[in-house]
Amino acid sequence: MGTFAEGPPEELVAAAAAQPGGWVYEIDSAWVDDPDGHVPPEAIRGGWKVGDDGRLTGEFHENPRYAVVRDDYSALDEPDQWMGWLGENPGAYVREQIADILNRQVSGSVLEWLLLRERARCLTGARREEGDGDPVLVTRTGFVVAFVLAVRPPHGRQAVLNGVFTWAAAGLDRPGARRDRVWFDLDAGLDWAEEQLKTRIYEVGG
Known part of the structure; x- marks a missing residue:
């Protein structure tokens, strides 16, 4: 060319x-x-x-990085990060949550594509249960991941947004007590969101 x-x-x-x-x-x-x-x-x-x-x-x-339009959730695929709390397809879970947030902000908005950037940063809390070898039980966990996305409102031009998505869950050691929460911070940095996670992870479930 x-x-x-x-x-x-x-x-x-x-x-x-x-x-x-x-x-x-x-x-x-x-x-x-x-x-x-x-x-x-x-x-x-x-x-x-x-x-x-x-x-x-x-x-x-x-441009060697040029690609066809597609979602990219590889930031959640690191082998030392277990995302099983989100089901078999963590990327699809994140997409569903973000699409819902955007639709609640402007009804009828469509999430056209979503790129999850860098490596997700995780935080986990646990407690040791006495007896039976003193097993360690995960009580709460969460992660932050940077994103770039395109959203199209029902009557308007496409908007390309970037920021950080945060998920946290608590009560993982008590059947029926689990509580999940997500945050969607536009124009935020991953380092900032990682610091916020240290507090947010304890806001879930009171």
């Missing part, structure tokens, strides 16, 4: 003129509607090099 049979599109020429000596990037519209908003790396097909005169040089570099 690097040439156009009938010349480059006008919008690409205009973008190049505004970036002399730089690059203009080709964004897959299947990922995002607004290329001037937040764009995940997977949505960038590649970049066109611009000469110092503001003209396209014809040089195109493909």
